[in-house]
Amino acid sequence: MARFSNHASDAELIEHLRAGHQDALRLLYKRYSGLVYTIALKILGRASEAEDLTQDVFLNFWKQEKFDPNRAALGTYLCVLTRSRALNRLKSRSSQQRSLERLQTLDPAELIASTPLEKASLIEQEQTLKRVMAQLPDRQRQILELNFYQGVSQSSIAEQLDMPLGTVKTNARKGLMTLRQLLGRAVE
Secondary structure (H helix, E strand, O other): OOOOOOOOOHHHHHHHHHOOOHHHHHHHHHHHHHHHHHHHHHHHOOHHHHHHHHHHHHHHHHHOOOOOOOOOOHHHHHHHHHHHHHHHHHHHHHHHHHHHHHHHHOOHHHHHOOOHHHHHHHHHHHHHHHHHHOOOOHHHHHHHHHHHHOOOOHHHHHHHHOOOHHHHHHHHHHHHHHHHHHHHHHHO
8 A cells, every 4th residue: 555645736636546556545535525525516506516526536536537637727627527417416306306397297097097098097097086085974075085185184183173193193094994894895
């Protein structure tokens, strides 16, 4: 394991790094990681992403021999590389956000079913469930619809319907048991 002086030039450290001495990377990281992290954080705005990008920049620098110390200063090269990769991550993030927004506007049946037969089956199942739900006592049906279709917690349902939480839980449990029985008969 080679040891290098903290006073070694960037060019010397890069030469040692390319010769397979990983300690040289450790010194370069110590020297420039703060700069890379600061740029990444400023662009990305998230500390965890900036840390990840800092690691990524140095890992790629180590694996790829694209940098020529005779053409530019290492600090400048790392700044440009960090900026470029951070901007790519921002583009990717906004692309992912647009995809998520598109998925949220789709009908759940479109997400699950990919063939006409699957879509028809899902529609039939939804109709069966609605028909069976209509057979439940009003209070049980209302609680299950709020909880499962609208995602309202049982404690919020208790507040909305002005009833004790235990009553909401009991009605939900009884409604699910009745629903299971009715669905079993509907499918037979």
